[in-house]
Amino acid sequence: MNNTEHQERVAAVLPKFAPLARPMYKIKSEPRAETPDCPSEDLKVSKFGGIPFMPRADWPKCAHCSQPLELLVQLDLSKIPRKTLPEDMPETGLLQLFFCPNTDAECVCDMDEDKWTVGRYISAEELTREPVFREMPESEVDHIPCHAITGFEETTEYPMPEECEEHLDELEEEVTPDEIMLVCDCAASESDKLGGWPCWLDEIIYPECPVCGSEMPHLMTVGSEEGLEWAFSDGGCGRIFVCPHHLEATTLSFDS
Numbered sequence: 001m002n003n004t005e006h007q008e009r010v011a012a013v014l015p016k017f018a019p020l021a022r023p024m025y026k027i028k029s030e031p032r033a034e035t036p037d038c039p040s041e042d043l044k045v046s047k048f049g050g051i052p053f054m055p056r057a058d059w060p061k062c063a064h065c066s067q068p069l070e071l072l073v074q075l076d077l078s079k080i081p082r083k084t085l086p087e088d089m090p091e092t093g094l095l096q097l098f099f100c101p102n103t104d105a106e107c108v109c110d111m112d113e114d115k116w117t118v119g120r121y122i123s124a125e126e127l128t129r130e131p132v133f134r135e136m137p138e139s140e141v142d143h144i145p146c147h148a149i150t151g152f153e154e155t156t157e158y159p160m161p162e163e164c165e166e167h168l169d170e171l172e173e174e175v176t177p178d179e180i181m182l183v184c185d186c187a188a189s190e191s192d193k194l195g196g197w198p199c200w201l202d203e204i205i206y207p208e209c210p211v212c213g214s215e216m217p218h219l220m221t222v223g224s225e226e227g228l229e230w231a232f233s234d235g236g237c238g239r240i241f242v243c244p245h246h247l248e249a250t251t252l253s254f255d256s
């Protein structure tokens, strides 16, 4: 089968999977210089890495190696597309996820203990304050440079075959295993994105919110060495999950 025939077959089966189609936004970003004397507004933008907007005096530290955590991603909830966000997500404020990129201390290996990431929610009221920190604290770990998020490009995504199998009862027509494999072509990208379906190489595990116990939906995916100048251990992607009622429980998983 040549490539055109393959693409025609994919296009022909997609309508059967329409109930599983989800909007997804590819995230565009570019390097952005930040300095301690830049306007506070510049620190509040959506970005990967760089200096977080920090109106509180307590900079989160890694419970494993004690180094200050680095900003993984910061999202201005008033300026990102809402279509893919879980219902009940606040419409203002900043969602921040911090992590420990210290590969020497292998903090990532403590992932199960959930010690190496911290979620923060900066409310609209806190956004009116002056930042307590205007530069990154001293650290033994190299800082992650800032890539500002500059745009979103909407597309549609389908689940990977294993996850597709779990949702077959939502489809209106019977599908064959071959058809499920064809949808793989339009499934779960590993690149920087908001919404869509998560990419799983191992088990499908949606974390539970430690506060309310509900299953946390996928918020976004962060690729290796894309907007975030850092690579997950297998060069794959990090999946970020969020509880819309407990944003500080925001967490990340990846396949190691």
Ligand SMILES: [Zn+2]
Binding pocket: 062, 063, 064, 065, 066, 067, 100, 101, 102, 105, 107, 116
């Ligand atoms: Zn650490």
Ligand SMILES: [Zn+2]
Binding pocket: 209, 210, 211, 212, 213, 214, 243, 244, 245, 246, 249
């Ligand atoms: Zn919760």
